Amino acid sequence: MQRGKLIRWNDERGFGFIKPEQDGADDVFIHISSLKQMSRAPRIGDIIVFQLQTSSDGKQQAGLARIEGVAIKPGSPIKARKTSTTFPLGKLLKGMVLIALIAFAVPKLAPLVEGFISKDTRYSVPPMESETIVPYPEPVFRCEGKTYCSEMRSCAEATFYQNNCPGTKMDGDNDGIPCESQWCGH
Missing domain, CATH: 2.40.50.140 (Nucleic acid-binding proteins)
Structure with missing residues (x-):
């Protein structure tokens, strides 16, 4: 201006x-x-x-x-800006409530979501005639010192550890199938 x-x-x-x-x-x-x-x-x-x-x-x-110094007509679309020195407390409270809800809900929901995702169950929509099925990529695992079934997240992870990592204790009956009672039972 x-x-x-x-x-x-x-x-x-x-x-x-x-x-x-x-x-x-x-x-x-x-x-x-x-x-x-x-x-x-x-x-x-x-x-x-x-x-x-x-x-x-x-x-x-x-x-x-x-x-400058002349009033604007009442009802005019152009109005002088109001300057407020008050803090929008209502917006602050709404934001704090939202943050509290998220902070409470995330730790409660995370194990459920993680357990659902980490199961070795895959869901897919049947393909249409012209579609080709693209397989899900296999998860990538690394030997990170896990030795027991309780530390595993899936049958695939348990099988990887048993076949590739030293010192695992996941095949109690020595039949080659790890974690049968938790992850790999048929």
Whole structure:
């Protein structure tokens, strides 16, 4: 926004010119339509606060404008901004309640979701005739010192540990199938 003084005004035709406060700036055209929200007509000598815009003919003119110190008409779409020094306590409380709910719910739901996802059960939609079935990629496991069935998350993980990692204790009956009572029982 810029400021300037109204140096010429033609009431009959509804336009005038503003001398901007910037040194050396050209006078700026202003039309009454830019000030229609004001409670009185402009007068020579008024300080105008305005925003420059380019008209359809490519010239600069005052667009959105107001007369400094003059009231805006009631019901006008352009209103002075209210500055509030109060903090929106309601929004803060809503945010805190939401954070508390999330903090409470996530630890309770995480084991359920993790248990559901980690089971060795795969669900798929039957393919249409033109579709090809793309198999799920096998999970990637690493030997990380797990030795017991209670540390495993799936039959695939238990089988990987039994076949690839030293010191596992997951095949109690030595039949080659690990964790039969927890993960790999048929």
